[in-house]
Amino acid sequence: MKKHNYSAGPCILPQEVFEKSAQAILDFNQMGLSLLEISHRSDEFVAVIEEARTLVLELLGLQGKGYQALFLHGGASLEFLMVPYNLMKVNGKAGYLETGTWASGAIKEAKLFGETLILGSSKEANFNHIPKGYEIPKSLDYFHCTSNNTIYGTQMKAFPEVDTVRVCDMSSDIFSRTLDFSKFDLIYAGAQKNMGPAGATLVVVKEEILGKTGRTIPSMLDYQLHIAKESMYNTPPVFSIYASLLNLQWLKKQGGIAGIEKINNAKAELLYAEIDRNPLFKGTAVKEDRSYMNATFVLENEAHTPIFDQIWEQAGISGLKGHRSVGGYRASLYNALPLESVQVLVDTMKALENKV
Structure with a gap:
């Protein structure tokens, strides 16, 4: 019997992605080796991650606009920490929109770094709507929102105009709808919601916003270091990135x-x-x-x-x-x-x- 997969994540992927991924595990690019055993620094895998990073920017309409696409570890949950580490200045301030469980998790981590304002929240209504009519102070280091809320079934249909850096967790609806992605300075997403299997995290960041916090950032949490090393500072999640590439290629073929x-x-x-x-x-x-x-x-x-x-x-x-x-x-x-x-x-x- 055909299965109809409504899982929220890890989620359904195209059949051709499964088939090509399975073949790559048996024999990648006719190398006589499995994708799971080749060096992440081999020419064959470097070509994979470079194409994946390029295709991300192409699909989002961000090529040539000063953005970098990174494939990292840790899921969106680690980005809750990395965002304030890289963007909140010492004695700084950030504003968050609280629209669900994952937004609340991001707020919790940001509070470790400085003043974190909840600009709008729908918590008292069990997150059944997106807050509206809130004010965004001009003194913020950045504004953070979550575009789609998997648990409560809400989605931002419009995004507020801001006079500061705009950050968005798009884990569960990235690549699903057209937006002017250039209005966001940093986008992050766990792969397992709409892009690929669990294990990789996508970060798309405008380079010019980095390096302004006055903080000393640990190497594994430093976006600038990951950019300099082209997502290869340490061993990347090879299989997840390859499957994500296949999914991005499939998406391009769908228009x-x-x-x-x-x-x-x-x-x-x-x-x-x-x-x-x-x-x-x-x-x-x-x-x-x-x-x-x-x-x-x-x-x-x-x-x-x-x-x-x-x-x-x-x-x-x-x-x-x-x-x-x-x-x-x-x-x-x-x-x-x-x-x-x-x-x-x-x-x-x-x-x-x-x-x-």
């Missing part, structure tokens, strides 16, 4: 971000239309802030849970359960999920309506 955005919009609109139509279900995020990557919803009557769970599991759907901290259901609609899979989910929701 790039603009091409995949049309498909993503169709998927989200199909699912949300059923959530709103079907009296047995209710979306958990405010409609204007609904995520097009992670749709969260609940049953109006929890007594229907075992019946619905049986229906979708028998339909070959996987990974639909909501995050353990909030319950309900979460359909992650990442780039590689086909529209066909969304239709299968919609059909199971209609089947429940007919059954009860």
Whole structure:
């Protein structure tokens, strides 16, 4: 039976990425060696990481604009620490938008380095919306936001104008929709949400914002050092970077971000239309802030849970359960999920309506 993978991360990837990755593990580039055993400094892998870094900037429209793309370790969670280390001045100040669990984690780390202002928060409403109407002081070293919130199913549809450095955690919706990425000075994302397998972290940074904090930064946490070493300061996550490259190549063949955005919009609109139509279900995020990557919803009557769970599991759907901290259901609609899979989910929701 075909599986329909709604996992929030590690997430679905294109079938051709799995096939090419599997072949590379057996024999990479007809070298007679596995990708897993070659030197990360070999010509063959250097070509991989250079193409991946170039393709990132190409897809984001940032080539020739003073940006560097880095593949690092530690996931987005380490970037919670690296961002203030590299951007918050001694005795400095940063502003954060608190829109979910991961934003709260970033705020916690920033507080270790200096004054950290929460400019807007939706915590009291269980993060069911994106805060609006907040003010951004001009004295900040940087402004930080999270573009998409996987747990609560919200997404920023617009970004505030700022007079300082703008940082965005785009872990769960990077490469999924068109934006003017040049309006961001630093973007970071864990690969496992919409780009590749777990293990690599993407950082896209404008070089001119670095080196101004007055801090002594440990080597492994210093963006400038990683730029100078071309993401090779220490052994990079070879397999994750290679699979990410394959995924970026696949994305380019889909028409790039603009091409995949049309498909993503169709998927989200199909699912949300059923959530709103079907009296047995209710979306958990405010409609204007609904995520097009992670749709969260609940049953109006929890007594229907075992019946619905049986229906979708028998339909070959996987990974639909909501995050353990909030319950309900979460359909992650990442780039590689086909529209066909969304239709299968919609059909199971209609089947429940007919059954009860």
